[in-house]
Amino acid sequence: MTKLLSLLVIGVLMFSFFAPKKAIAQEAVKTIVLPAVQKEGGMPLMEALDQRHSSRSFAKTELSDQTLSNLLWAAWGYNRDELKKRTAPSSMNKQEISIYLTLEKGLYLYNAEKHILELIKSEDLRAITGKQPFVGSAPLNLIFVANTKKQSSATSSYANVGFISQNVYLFCASEGLGTVVRGWFNADKVHKTMGLTEHQSLILCQTIGYPKK
Numbered sequence: 404m405t406k407l408l409s410l411l412v413i414g415v416l417m418f419s420f421f422a423p424k425k426a427i428a429q430e431a432v433k434t435i436v437l438p439a440v441q442k443e444g445g446m447p448l449m450e451a452l453d454q455r456h457s458s459r460s461f462a463k464t465e466l467s468d469q470t471l472s473n474l475l476w477a478a479w480g481y482n483r484d485e486l487k488k489r490t491a492p493s494s495m496n497k498q499e500i501s502i503y504l505t506l507e508k509g510l511y512l513y514n515a516e517k518h519i520l521e522l523i524k525s526e527d528l529r530a531i532t533g534k535q536p537f538v539g540s541a542p543l544n545l546i547f548v549a550n551t552k553k554q555s556s557a558t559s560s561y562a563n564v565g566f567i568s569q570n571v572y573l574f575c576a577s578e579g580l581g582t583v584v585r586g587w588f589n590a591d592k593v594h595k596t597m598g599l600t601e602h603q604s605l606i607l608c609q610t611i612g613y614p615k616k
């Protein structure tokens with residue numbers, strides 16, 4: 404009887420060890436405190452310019468919090484805290500652009516002042532940010548949104564996003580990441596799904612991920 408019982412216990416233990424594990428869905432954390440930015444290193448600028456290109460084929464590999472931290476700072480972080488000025492210029496220093504991120508675990512807003520990510524929606528909204536198939540499976544899409552109360556000129560906002568986007572291109576070239584800036588998306592659908600206000604206007608999106616091997 405004792406032998407039978409121990410056999411049963413061993414059986415249960417072996418089953419729980421070898422049974423196929425269900426993929427655990429990633430939980431969306433309300434606030435992601437990004438690690439301190441690493442401002443040293445990287446590729447020399449002329450080499451990064453030589454490597455810059457658009458990619459449309461991405462591996463599913465996620466970006467680490469450190470890579471996100473460095474990427475977002477390079478894109479649109481504060482590089483002169485005392486003056487509240489940033490890594491990209493903006494027309495009349497209006498700084499009207501916000502960067503939203505679609506990760507598998509949710510939609511986040513980059514708060515550059517605190518260098519954190521704030522959860523907006525705990526849904527995987529990657530696929531809505533574009534009409535090309537890679538958009539939904541790449542680990543990250545940035546969505547550049549203008550605050551039209553701060554800057555009423557759409558032309559200026561497009562120019563301002565151009566600088567941020569090029570910072571992302573150069574960071575990606577330096578880090579061996581792939582990226583493509585995108586204007587082909589359903590603006591109304593993205594605007595509605597993200598829950599943006601009437602004073603927020605979508606400018607461009609940018610997909611980022613490691614190149615598919």
Ligand SMILES: Cc1cc2nc3c(=O)[nH]c(=O)nc-3n(C[C@H](O)[C@H](O)[C@H](O)COP(=O)(O)O)c2cc1C
Pocket residue numbers: 455456457458459535583584585586587588607
């Ligand atoms: C404003 C703008 C919008 C773009 N929109 C898209 C897009 O929706 N989808 C896409 O695959 N590429 C898009 N691109 C990327 C261009 O197709 C790409 O930059 C161009 O083919 C040159 O290639 P390169 O970036 O490798 O030099 C866009 C580029 C810019 C500047």
